[in-house]
Amino acid sequence: MVEWTDSERAIINSIFSNLDYEEIGRKSLCRCLIVYPWTQRYFGAFGNLYNAETIMANPLIAAHGTKILHGLDRALKNMDDIKNTYAELSLLHSDKLHVDPDNFRLLADCLTVVIAAKMGTAFTVETQVAWQKFLSVVVSALGRQYH
């Protein structure tokens, strides 16, 4: 089981309570599709992903980014059992969506870069440590049910 200090819990909760899900979700998914273009393979039905500009203007991508970010809420509410909280979602990504779990890490990295841009100097070393710990637990849980 993952141990969280009070400080880590406070940091993670603070980030989420100040989060603009639409803005950060959209920016993170767009950045992932642009920086790691092979991730576009999962978005064949999402319309025009021809270049960076069209990706960033795509409303389906924006909506999906928001959805993904809200998916993190479950981990936030169940920080002491993220592994089981995501068991079902992990199976979904494995059996229905067929997403290579390495992509979770790529999206997590993009999310970190976007949050860092938003928070600036408030994204302290301590904040980054807690945030990346949280994301790595989520990423691990999402990949856990693959078989």
Added chain:
Amino acid sequence: MSLSAKQKATVKDFFGKMATRSDDIGAEALSRLVAVYPQTKSYFAHWKSASPGSAPVRKHGITIMGGVYDAVGKIDDLKAGLLSLSELHAFMLRVDPVNFKLLAHCMLVCMSMVFPEEFTPQVHVAVDKFLAQLALALCEKYR
């Protein structure tokens, strides 16, 4: 995944903008590396302190960033340009290549913090590719 001419120009342009803050970013990036990925401290056991923000860590972060800037100038032939640095990393330092990716990520986070407007997705992909090419050139002599 080699850099297009446009991406090389993007890298040079962004690093130019970054120049006045490059020391800060270098120092911060290495601090974050040892904080977020504590296993990287294993390479710095010979220092008095390898904790984030400590003097040796900051100083070395600045040194590394200096090397990165040097590489920008050699962007058209990184393999040749970084030959002696590659020998250093291969035969003396023997840093596991996985760590170059980790440090690159920390550099990108710092760049994003300091230049939120300029570090667009397009700049991000160009810089990420450049850092990956740099790492490859550093690994050239490994085996």
